[in-house]
Amino acid sequence: MGAEQKKASIFTKVSDTNILLTITITVFLLMYIGAILIQGGAFTKPQMFFNILNANAALIITSVGMSIVMICGGIDISVGGVVALVSMCCAVHLDQHGGSVFTSILIALGIGLAFGIVQGYLVAYLDIQPFIVSLAGMFFARGMTTIVNTAPFNVEHEKFKELMETRIIVPGMGSTTRKGVYVDATVEPGVIVAILLVIILFVVLRWTKTGRSFYAVGGNRQSALMLGINVKRTRFISHLICSTLAGIAGYVYFLHVGSGSASHAMGMEMNAIASSIIGGTLLSGGVGNIIGTLFGVLSLSTIQNIVSNAGLGQAWWTGITIASMLCIFLVIQSVVMTQKKRALK
Amino acid sequence: MKFDLKKLLSNQLLIPFAAIIILCLVNLGYDIVNGASFFSIEVTTNNSGNSVFSGPLITILDYGSELAILAIGMTLVTAASGGQDISVGATIAIAGSAMLRVLCGGNTRPDALAAPIIVGFLAACIVGILCGAFNGLLVAVFRIQPMIATLILFTAGRSIAAWINNNELPIVPDPKFAYFGGFIPGVPIPTTVFIAAGCIILAALALKFTNLGLYTQAVGINESSSRLNGINPTAIKFISFMILGLCVAVAALIKVSRLSTINYSVIAKDIEMDAILAVALGGNALSGGKFNMWASIMGAYIIQFLTTTLYRFKVDSAALPAYKAIVVIILVVFSSPVVRQKMQQRSSMREAAAAKREVA
Numbered sequence: 055m056g057a058e059q060k061k062a063s064i065f066t067k068v069s070d071t072n073i074l075l076t077i078t079i080t081v082f083l084l085m086y087i088g089a090i091l092i093q094g095g096a097f098t099k100p101q102m103f104f105n106i107l108n109a110n111a112a113l114i115i116t117s118v119g120m121s122i123v124m125i126c127g128g129i130d131i132s133v134g135g136v137v138a139l140v141s142m143c144c145a146v147h148l149d150q151h152g153g154s155v156f157t158s159i160l161i162a163l164g165i166g167l168a169f170g171i172v173q174g175y176l177v178a179y180l181d182i183q184p185f186i187v188s189l190a191g192m193f194f195a196r197g198m199t200t201i202v203n204t205a206p207f208n209v210e211h212e213k214f215k216e217l218m219e220t221r222i223i224v225p226g227m228g229s230t231t232r233k234g235v236y237v238d239a240t241v242e243p244g245v246i247v248a249i250l251l252v253i254i255l256f257v258v259l260r261w262t263k264t265g266r267s268f269y270a271v272g273g274n275r276q277s278a279l280m281l282g283i284n285v286k287r288t289r290f291i292s293h294l295i296c297s298t299l300a301g302i303a304g305y306v307y308f309l310h311v312g313s314g315s316a317s318h319a320m321g322m323e324m325n326a327i328a329s330s331i332i333g334g335t336l337l338s339g340g341v342g343n344i345i346g347t348l349f350g351v352l353s354l355s356t357i358q359n360i361v362s363n364a365g366l367g368q369a370w371w372t373g374i375t376i377a378s379m380l381c382i383f384l385v386i387q388s389v390v391m392t393q394k395k396r397a398l399k
Numbered sequence: 400m401k402f403d404l405k406k407l408l409s410n411q412l413l414i415p416f417a418a419i420i421i422l423c424l425v426n427l428g429y430d431i432v433n434g435a436s437f438f439s440i441e442v443t444t445n446n447s448g449n450s451v452f453s454g455p456l457i458t459i460l461d462y463g464s465e466l467a468i469l470a471i472g473m474t475l476v477t478a479a480s481g482g483q484d485i486s487v488g489a490t491i492a493i494a495g496s497a498m499l500r501v502l503c504g505g506n507t508r509p510d511a512l513a514a515p516i517i518v519g520f521l522a523a524c525i526v527g528i529l530c531g532a533f534n535g536l537l538v539a540v541f542r543i544q545p546m547i548a549t550l551i552l553f554t555a556g557r558s559i560a561a562w563i564n565n566n567e568l569p570i571v572p573d574p575k576f577a578y579f580g581g582f583i584p585g586v587p588i589p590t591t592v593f594i595a596a597g598c599i600i601l602a603a604l605a606l607k608f609t610n611l612g613l614y615t616q617a618v619g620i621n622e623s624s625s626r627l628n629g630i631n632p633t634a635i636k637f638i639s640f641m642i643l644g645l646c647v648a649v650a651a652l653i654k655v656s657r658l659s660t661i662n663y664s665v666i667a668k669d670i671e672m673d674a675i676l677a678v679a680l681g682g683n684a685l686s687g688g689k690f691n692m693w694a695s696i697m698g699a700y701i702i703q704f705l706t707t708t709l710y711r712f713k714v715d716s717a718a719l720p721a722y723k724a725i726v727v728i729i730l731v732v733f734s735s736p737v738v739r740q741k742m743q744q745r746s747s748m749r750e751a752a753a754a755k756r757e758v759a
Contacts, residue, residue: 129546176728176731176732179737180732180735180737180738181735181736181737182731182732182735183679183685183686185483185546185675185685186675186676186679186685186727186731187728187731189672189675189676189727190723190724190725190727190728190731191724192720192724193672193720193721193723193724193727194720194721194724194725194728196717196720196721197717197718197719197720197721197722197723197724198718198721200715200717200718200721201715201718201721204715204717316717321554324550324553324554327547327550328550328554331547337544337546337547338544370557370558370559370561370562370566371558372558373554373555373557373558373559374555374558374559374562376554376555377551377552377554377555377558378551378555380550380551380554381537381551384537384541384543384547384548384551385537385541385543387543388541388542388543389541392542
């Protein structure tokens, strides 16, 4: 009896968000340390970690947006399409219309906002399922990308290339190569944007009224309404934030690859959903944490690197490992939540 | 008989019927302008020398059949679990790959079939049901949201399919295998139409003579009260996913038979989206509960109708989704409860005004 009571108190004391966050961070650390110990090589250098960040800055931004929508009880699967559309439009604007870097950033933000406003209105005010709305949004974005330009191409804009090749040196994280030359560890500008957005949105979700109302609406819409929260506006804002972030992510992605193509960011929405879930966001809403999402993206990309380093070169292993990881996390979440419910009873 | 606008507006079949009428009118307009004919059915000779029916309407019936079969399973899953299975495209790849593996016996270019076609189909059925059972396990037992649970197979499915055949693309040597996705010699109607009709009849019989439909709706409307009434919600959800798995196997047979081979990354691409749209177009609530199987099946054919229409307008196949999305948004906005309520309010206000005038 005593033991049972103790167990109950552990499960009831910690909030849902914290349990899932702890699991995620622990798994990520174990995985990374395991990779250093077993595979060694590239993993021992800090640059490996920064490379993961460089390659996934756009994914971090979309996943953060996805987490916010999911916390609010919705879902947005149009983000991958928006990223592709943004990079294609910016590429065409810079390369064929002689636009400047500044106007291309405005285009990226404009596309994101437009998607956010339309989808948010349909979901929040016309009460249509977010899945269907963003499904149509995804179709629309992918189709529009091909309508804008069919063939993929590289951007040759000078100012843009300069920005693309900018690297920011991380002090104290460099390493010496085999020849004994000291090389600084560098990150791309997109990573700085991603980290800034993560910090800002973490603060917003934690300490602002809007941020807390996301959790309230996602947890229970009826009681949020009773508490005097404007449920419709909150849902609208969550979709607006998600699509705007997708627009920003589109530019960051564009900055990373420097080309426009209809096949860019294929399946990014699924990776974003997977990262959010691994990061401890529940699709049913009301539970989630931006820091967890960041670690979700890192875990996902670390495992991809481990798999390709282990010599399992065949393309299918990546898909299978991500899926099995997702499966394990979902089952852990499910078991933890049932345990908690039982403990509360 | 009095024309009851209110009743008409609240009818579930309004949206599918309206969509069909609009699409027909659009095609008619195109015909008048360009002098083509959409509704004609001609008898032509196909590649293998059979005289068969051809024409846009036949194309819709032919290529809409996989979607119609999937819509049957998807409707049940949606109704029971209040979520959708987004892994159907990937599981079609898995089931098709397993079928090819059995038929070709691991050879890429076999001279003869390694096993009878029926054995290959049964293997596909088993694999399809296993995939459905896996999804069902996660949804029913572990209580994971269906969309997320099926995301696992969605991510891994095509990889697993490639892995089953070692990333080879075996070609089935037997011309009989191509009958399922094409024509049987001497029969002018595509075989897929018969397969779809068979599946629809089976579904209709199952709904009529068993409690499947009633129990599924009960679970979807209120899980706890259905449990209190002696229904096992876990089992019902599990069964609905297994039925979808079976539908997937049949769709895989048609898809693989059309080409006599498989392309793991392209086969049945985006079909999950179309299948979900078919359910939504039929006016079924995507949050579960009451369903209308016929409306879903009609929805499936409407989507094919739309695709065929767009192809007639010379729309590039990659740009197709953009147009589809616009149509879907329009349809969904009109079927949304908020808009419907407003329309009903307006019509009842008009009636009230008319009644007032009569009194005066």
